[in-house]
Amino acid sequence: MELATHIATVKTLTDRAIKNFDTIYLGDPTCPKFPGNISSGNDLDRAVDRVKKLGKKCYLSLYAVPRTDDFKWMETLIEKAEKLPIDGFEVHNMGLLRLIKSKDIHAGLFINLYTKQTADLLKQFGTSRVFPNPELALEEIDIIKKSVQITMPINGNIPLGISDHCFFIDELKMEGSCETLCRTPKWLKQDEWQLGNIGRAPISGYELCMAEYMSDLLKSNYQFFYIYSFRRDEVYLETASSIYRDLIEGKIDEIYAVRELSMLAKFGLCNGYFFKQSGYKYISKRNKEAI
């Protein structure tokens, strides 16, 4: 069993934040301008050193939507990273696959993987593990799992897309530096609907929570779990990961876990798209009703 998350910067790569995780995806793939972003090469050596000293795996998460011009700096970064003791790269763009020469590749969320047939194709390019598109239902992910290892998201605000421009600066016309603007998500409301935005990516307002279904996932032989944590603090990371650890080890029951996780959620919980419903809904295993 493995538990993973993203950590954007060295500053947020604290022992407390990552202590319960086995694998760290280094950097924020959504925006190369995010202050201190390891994905842009900031403090990469220090970040790798820190994770490795704690005996964990780390993958450099590469910018998700590079244009041709971005390859100049990204090729240099990849070359440098390949010489470090990282375990591999997290790739969100098909075009980057050929650039990885000697390390493992995990296909990230924004690679848009929907089918077993594309998973088979990605394997030919050196991909060992894939992040299923959030729109897929569990029964569809089961089919892809026959072909390739799956990173299974179990908690957190789901990214709902990616943009090449900034929601804060270009849409809301906010003034200020990225350090100030990008500190927390901007939350959007329309009746019962809640959305957020972290700059270049809209995120779900309701938080994915699969605590009630962890025993089913484990029975189905899912092994690589992931917690979405863009713009979340170390308290969230420590608490959410600790709850899932305890749940998997049988120290707490599912209902207790859901209650604890709901306290971390600003607006409430959802199951995403796993049960063929609208992404914002939560279906409880026990009463089949929204919590």
Next chain:
Amino acid sequence: MTTKLLAPGGNLEMAVGVLERGADAVYVGARGWSRRTENYEMSSKDIKTLAQYASVHNKEVRVAFNTIASSTEFPLMLKTIEEFNSYGIEGVIMTDPGAMSLIRDRFPDLEIHASAGANIINENDIKFYRAAGATCIVAPCNITMDEIKFIQDDLNLKLEIFLHSNNCFTYLGKCTMSSYIKQDWHIENGKNRFFGSPNRGGHCNRICQIAWESGESSVKMTNDAFLLLNTIPVALRNGVSYLKVQGREYGNSLIFDMISFYREVIDKCKNGENDLSGYLFKLNELSKRRDVERDMRTAGLLKIAKSNSEIKRIEI
């Protein structure tokens, strides 16, 4: 290389009508498989009729299979494409690279357009999609001259540029905001329609166009439609293969006028006329008519998204 005008066929009348008005090729949606709702897709029977008409008039037909199928739907997709291939269509429009790879193996002579939903944004992406089987690439927004040359000269691929389409806040093909708010699974003739998912079912609830409350203010996300004019002489000079007008979901009258307009402009440019300022007034008129239809459709889609009923049949 001759640049061709590629026009939408939201129904048989529109498809034949755009060819009559000077389009060199028409693209239509296979029912259940394209990035539009079923009102703007065509039955097998109509696609057969269209393919026969196009063949007689030396025109081309492309069929859009550009929603992303579920893994188990591939045998049905292959069977459907085999049927259309027997009608004599020249190509298909696809998004999923795994699907492209299968189609390339099974139908080696079929043109495969990598759809805008494939979100091809750099030269290495283009190499990947070529390896997957694509023979024609939809240009990324703000494509550079170097990229145009690379696609056509270095990789020997065809290139398609939109004259009429729209830009969303998120990259096309990677947005799941619509299905986050409302999604219904609905299987018809073995194909899931994935209502609410533009990537998988062709129905976008356009929730980005709601006035979202953000603190004291409200915000709609970018979703700008565009009609290009000055790109045409540049595209012709650089031998771009297809100039595409998006719009299966618009009324026939508007699309007929758009195609007649672009046919005239392209022919003028081919005859060496580069000053297109005389066409600006007509372009603005088309733009206004387009916006009226688009706004009405957006309002209808949002109304459905807000209702408690399942999406199922869409009559907008």
